[in-house]
Amino acid sequence: MTRSRPRILWVSTSPDTRGGIGSYVRTMRSTRLWRDWDVRHVTTHRNGSGISKVATFGAGLARFGAALVRRPDAVHVHTASYGSFARKAVVTWVARAARVPVVLHVHGGEFVRFHDRCPAPVQALIRATLHTADTVVALGDRWAERLADVAPRARILVVPNGVRLPENPRPTDRDPGVHVVAVGDVSDAKGTFVLLDAWAKLTAELPPGSARLTVAGAGEVDRARTAVTDLGIGDSVEVTGWIRPGAVAGLFASADVLALPSRAEGQPMAVLEAMAHGLAVVATDVGGIPDLVGADQGILVPRDDPEALTAALRVVVTDDARRTAMGEAGVAAVRERFDVDVVAGRLDALYRRVTGRVPTGIDDGAPAEPLVLTIVLDRTGFGGAEIVLLETVRHLDPTRMRARLVCLRDGGALADDFRAAGIEVEVLERNGRYDLSTLPKLVAGLRRSRTDAVLVTHHHRASLLLGRIAARLTGAASLVAVHNMDLVAQGGRCLPRTTVETLALSQALVLLSPSQGEYLHREEGVGSRPWRRTREAVVRNGITIGPAPSADDRAWARSELGLADTDEVVMIVARLYPEKAHEVLFSAIAELVPSRPRLKLVVVGDGARRPELEALTERLGISGITTFTGVRRDVRRLLPAVDVSALSSTHEAAPLVLLEAMAAAKPIVSTDCGAVRDLVTDGTDGHLVPIGDHTAMADRIGRILADPALRDAMGAAAYAHAVREHRIETTSDDLTTLVEELSADPRPREHTR
Incomplete structure (x- = not known):
């Protein structure tokens, strides 16, 4: 059903303002939060x-008052301390x-220091303001604890700042020497002058040109430049x-x-942005x-301690391996x-709870429960669809x-993997097509677990039928996930005709890509x-993505x-099946063999065609350069060996193996079938062929x-x-957002939580 987007009114400093809040607003504007919700912004401060x-x-x-007349669903106020809090x-x-x-x-x-320095009447006003808010968002666990000390009855939720990972890997052709940067206001509050003192001590020990420092920010810039001159570090410092x-x-x-x-500091965006770029x-x-x-x-040191700061800088400047490892760990922390x-998803769920549109399980101190999704399969197999489901529920x-x-x-094959991921697995031991006990057992399990939604897949035909019926009987939403396409041309279908003819009885058709829906x-x-x-609803296949593979x-x-x-x-x-x-x-x-004498082919996988394909390599004269590995569960570790x-x-639909190759920074050459075009941009990520x-x-x-530069760029x-x-x-x-939205659908349902 179609609904107008609920309106959220953001109130903060101007997005163009220097500092963390302005950076935060700019970053969140790029997320789905601003697409899924009608977010309007009111500026109450600028430099x-x-x-x-x-x-x-x-x-x-005045603009805020006019916006209130149009009745937003919620107001999201971003505040700092002192004058910022007074305005907010x-x-x-x-x-x-x-x-x-x-x-x-x-x-x-x-x-908290601002609160503690205020006279008692102002402290009471601060406390009352925090108490009156529907939710107070803290940036981390420590701040949540401190805010709870200030306002014990405040409803506090931890939502960290968020940052977008860079689209491109770090360049390798950077200037020599270790480059240290300091980004933020140039001031005593930001420790600029303690940093310059520490840098002077450090560079006195280092060979010339081995390290350089860039100080970027507004504030006491002239004072900083004077200090650089007085300390004699102008050769290695730029302000x-x-x-x-x-x-x-x-x-x-x-x-x-x-x-x-x-x-x-609160939770500085500069730290998150640096970690996202792989900086220690x-x-x-x-x-x-x-x-x-x-x-x-990284390394944390006490405030106003130039000796500790010098020692920490010495470690990251002189220990290349440790510095690199810290950068990689920072990227991993940001990604996770x-x-x-991820942060936008947390705010999205918060908005749904505050506005009453969708019940959520976010822990804000209220006795709320998470939604329950039951996946119904005939049995698990070691295929791409099941692996994606496993990783999806694991995360x-x-x-x-x-x-x-x-x-x-x-x-x-994967039941134990689901159990190891902390997922409850129930096996009904269905005995043949006409086992009449299956549906009652399935319904009982859905009721016992208080299931909100049932997910079935197109290629498990028994569960596709019985799972949808059981969902209907218990009032749970039913989702049909399709993991293939282009089967009509092969004489088959993705969805049985009976499923298509009764699709209106399900609440969602889950697709891997827009072209699959077409x-x-x-x-x-x-x-x-x-x-x-x-x-x-399109829910794209996803995989765990780490740093791009190294030479090791x-x-x-x-x-x-x-x-x-x-x-x-x-x-x-x-x-090793015919459709491949x-x-x-x-x-x-x-x-290619005559023109590429060093060419090697690695074939990973197994199946009924293996003898036939091995014989084919003999006939084509490529058996000597071809390796059949059989099934490997360490494909991700093997992909760094590959050139193409x-x-x-x-x-195909949206093959997982192509995503794994892309995550290994490998160019793709694939036939233009299924939804591959939605994964691979021809001429950019690789090539598509008929x-x-x-x-x-x-x-x-x-x-x-023939072109290593092209290979690396792709x-x-x-x-x-x-x-x-x-x-x-x-x-x-x-997937979670989809289930939340379906659970909020006001259509009559027999099962309520």
Whole structure:
């Protein structure tokens, strides 16, 4: 059903303002939060003179009042300390007087100190303001505890700051020497002058040119430049003054270390942005910084301690291996906990709870339960769809949704993997097609677990039927997930006709890509009649993505496969089944052999065609350069050995193996089938060729092998594409959001929680 987007009113400093809140607003604007919700922004502060600040607040307050007349669903107020809190307290009380829910987001690193320095009447006002908000957002666990000391009855929720990971890997052609950067106001509060003193001590010990420091920010710039001259460190220090926000990313891309020896902080965006770029962090252990930076990501020192700061800088400047490891750990931490899309999902769930649109399980102190999703399969198999399901439920936010698995027949190949991930697995031991006990047992399990939604997949036909019926009987929402396409051309179908004819009885059709939906409409009749329609939602396949492989990863993989460093390696990972059309790739390799004497082919997978395909390599004269590995569960560790990842299938959906190759920064050459075009941008991430065209495949593989620069550029683009669109955390969040929305659908349901 179609609904207008609920409106959220953001109130903060201008997004163009220097500092963390402005950076936060700019970052969140790029997320789905601003697409899924009608977010309007009101500016109540911007940099400038005192008069201009008063004028900005007055104009902002007037716009805020006008916006309240149009009844937003909630107001999200971003505050720091001192004057910022005074302005936002006015906004908060006006919103509460208008009976509009308020989310009060506390960013300031000195907030508790600000409270403690105020006289008792002002402290009472601060406490009352925090208490009146529907939710107070703290940036980390430490700040939540301190805010609870200030306002014991406040409803406090921890939502960390978020940052977007760079799309491209770090450049390798950077200037020599270790580059340390300090980004933020140039002031005593940010520890700028303690840093310059420490730098003078450090560089006196180092060879000339081995390290350089860039201090970027507004504030006491002239004082800093004078200090650089007085300390005699002008050869290794540049004080740039303020740089525009868009240039900060470029500065981080050229750097190795962030230094932030502040006296007070909240949860500084500069630290998150630096970690996202793979920088080691040296900072003071103040405010919310310890919630961001552990021993793996950097070194924390006491405030105003130049000796400790010098020692920490000495470690990250002189120990290349440790500095690199810290940078990699920082990227991993951002990806897991601080990625902007993960944070946006937390705010999305908060908004749904505050506005009453969708019940959520976020732990804000209220006795709320996570939603329950039951996956119903005939049995688990070691296929791409089941592996994606396993990884998706493994990465669910347990405060929002938990999953359980029901296997109708037996557990199958992955049941123990689901159990190891903490997923409840129930096996019904169905005995044949006419086992009438299966449906009652399934219904009883759904009721016992208080299931909110049932997910079934198109290729498990018994569960596709019985799972939907059981969901209907218990009042749970039912979701039909489709993991294939283009089967009509092969004489089959993805969805049975009975499923299409009753699709309106399900609440959602879960697709891997837009083109898959187009196929189902065009070829299988989905949507052509009212009873064949339901909500269609794209939940893209995702995988766990780490740093791009290193030279050591490549060396290990080549050694494992018995390959030389100079070999040109093409790999295909696919079951040895007819639809994978290995003969097309094999013929392409045979065409390339005369011009590429170091060419090697690695075939990962097994199946009924193995004897036939081994014989084919003999006939084509490529048996000596071809390795059949059989099934390998360490494909991700083997992919760094590859120069080109190939796939020659006649039909696919969104093959997981291509995502894994992209996450390994490998260019793709694939047949243009199924939803592959939604994964691979032809000419950017790799090449697409017509189905069955071995000559075109040989040509595209040859082009990449002949041009190492092209190979590396396509690999980098593939990696950036995977990071941007196919992280498993995004898949899990999208599925959770879909179930939340379906659970909020006001259609009559027998089962209520």
